[in-house]
Amino acid sequence: MSMTKEKILDVYATMKKIRMFEDKVAELFAGGKLPGFVHLYAGEEAIAVGMCSHLSDRDYITSTHRGHGHCIAKGVDINSMMAEVYGKATGACNGKGGSMHIADVDKGMLGANGIVGAGGPLACGSGLMAKTLGTDQVTVCFFGDGAAEQGTMHESMNLACCWNLPVVFVCENNGYAESTPWGYHCAAKNISDRGVAYDMPGVTVDGADFFAVYEAAEESIGRARRGEGPSLIECRGFRYYGHFEGDALLYMTDAEKARNRERDPIETFKKRVLERELLSESQIAEIDAQVAAIIEEAVKFAEESPWPDNKEVFTDVYVNYP
Amino acid sequence: MATRTITFREAINEAMRLEMRRDPTVILFGEDVAGGATLSHMEGENKEAWGGVLGVSTGLAPEFGRNRVLDTPISESAFIGAAVGAASTGLRPIAELMFVDFLGVCFDQIFNQGAKLRYMFGGKAQVPMVVRSMIGAGFRAAAQHSGCLYSIFTHIPGLKTVVPSTPYDAKGLLSSAIRDNDPVMFFEHKLLYDTEGEVPEDNYTIPLGEADVKREGSDATIVTVGRMVHLSLEAAEKLADEGVNVEVVDLRTLSPMDADAILNSVKKTHRLVVVDEDNPRCSVATDVIALIADQAFDYLDAPCKMITAPHTPVPFSPGLEDTYIPSVEAIVSTVKSLKQ
Secondary structure, eight states: OOOOHHHHHHHHHHHHHHHHHHHHHHHHHHTTOSSSOOOOOTTOHHHHHHHHTTOOTTSEEEOOSSOHHHHHHTTOOHHHHHHHHHTOTTSTTTTSSOGGGOOBGGGTBOOOOSSTTTHHHHHHHHHHHHHHHTOOOOEEEEEETTGGGSHHHHHHHHHHHHTTOSEEEEEEEOSEETTEEHHHHOOSSOGGGHHHHTTSOEEEEETTOHHHHHHHHHHHHHHHHTTOOOEEEEEEOOOSSOSSTTOOOTTSOHHHHHHHHHTOHHHHHHHHHHHTTSSOHHHHHHHHHHHHHHHHHHHHHHHHSOOOOGGGGGSSSOSSOO | OOEEEEEHHHHHHHHHHHHHHHOTTEEEEETTSSTTTTOGGGTTSOTTOOSSTTSTTTTHHHHHOTTTEEEOOSOHHHHHHHHHHHHTTTOEEEEEEEEGGGGGGTHIIIIIIITTHHHHTTTOOOOOOEEEEEEOSOSSOOTTSOOOOHHHHHTSTTOEEEOOOSHHHHHHHHHHHHHOSSOEEEEEEGGGTTOEEEEESSOOOOOTTOOEEEEOOSSEEEEEOTTHHHHHHHHHHHHHHTTOOEEEEEOOEEESOOHHHHHHHHHHHSOEEEEESSOSTTSHHHHHHHHHHHHSGGGOSSOOEEEEOOSSOOOOSHHHHHHHSOOHHHHHHHHHHHHO
């Protein structure tokens, strides 16, 4: 694997953006600033960034209810994301989607999704588009360990393999379907073993290790781009926040939380690149400061943005309606 | 434009064929829509194979190839959702959901994904897809293959619903549905497939949201849709013999619904009967009557009546199923009761 210094800087900055965005959203939520509820991605940064590092704006991703990290990794504008979480008119969806539906089709982000397992079929669709039109676009379908048990995911993996679609299925196994541990809700030893059922490669990697995800992604996305069909990657990781923000994580032991902190994906990445002298402490400090400023600016942008006009309730239901 | 007599089935096939020739982004997939056609094991045999369980897509796989006419596994959630994903990224897919009764296994993809994407994304996505599905009783197909259920889809914002009654309407409405930039549910009554009518050879479109007055009259209005149009016209003939002149309004599309056509007719005839094969509660029938109660109450000379299926599943045994389906006799006697 070869990564330029620019790429390494970019990866670090993107993971940091996700972390700081989520920490800020948690703080805003606790302060009563945000309507509704939010599902935070902190702890899983290496997965979204490891996968999306191999994608361009022309490639597609489908996401989950825990979609902020996927959006940032796919290049969705941070200001528009923060404004969307606030419900402001300047949001990515003009305030009509909220945290669970942030999307930017032009960036290839087909939407966070409030229905667990719903992204699989959508990914087959964008994959089918690429195959039908003969493009080399790839779709990455992110789904959780909870979604792995939905029929839609089994149907989608089978369909993608039957039709040989350029889709990479990425299971973000953070260990819990809401509060239910995956060892309880999943009958398989590895979710990646299900690749065998559909005759596609399946691998399990450390989802807290950026380089492990990046390498698996390179192989499977390359395979999809060459028209060789789908793959399944299971990324074993964890989330720092609850299923939704405000969830007190009563189902997780203190020992487990401490173990997770020791595996922190951003600290792990930082340690590796510092050891190899790919980045310096001062560069990292500089990025940290830049990212903090970007997040503060996003909050300011969202706070100062107007609410949507109430007339917006009635628009965008149809493209054309008499 | 040259016309000739073809069946309802052929009209639908022709609309898909002509739209696929016209636009390379139009593709068709569903269970058995190619039906084995063009596969290597069929070499030298019947190359058209099934072409859909009732032969509606016959010949499309040989003409357009397996890249554009795709059989699917029996995985309705996956392929209906794939239609949503393909539509929002640049194709115009036609997905065939064999029987509307199967919506239960893929409803999320239709109503939470296809119908809502545009709205949830603040208007920054469009989903130009068509779901074709068979509806209707009378095929002795029992409770899980005979429903209409179009009321359910009409209830959902973001979806358009189309229920054609003639070959001419089927072809023009399906062409419009395929070219439309919103998700359209297109319902085909299985007892209409062998009915015939005059249809132009070329491409044409009928706008979604325009009802068609299938028979003009002055004494009462029948608002109806789908196969019930034909029963209503038959009833109108019988009533004409008795000196009662009935207007038959074929809604053709339930969403958008042509409220003006309904209102204009009722304001003229002062009497309304809705004939609907779907179950009666929260239905197209109640919707049409609510429209009149709200906007044309003062024009009425008699209570509004609705003739629908009973509020039951569709039974199997022939006598039971025939009892279930609204009858010409019921339409005749109901209209006559309004004239007394």
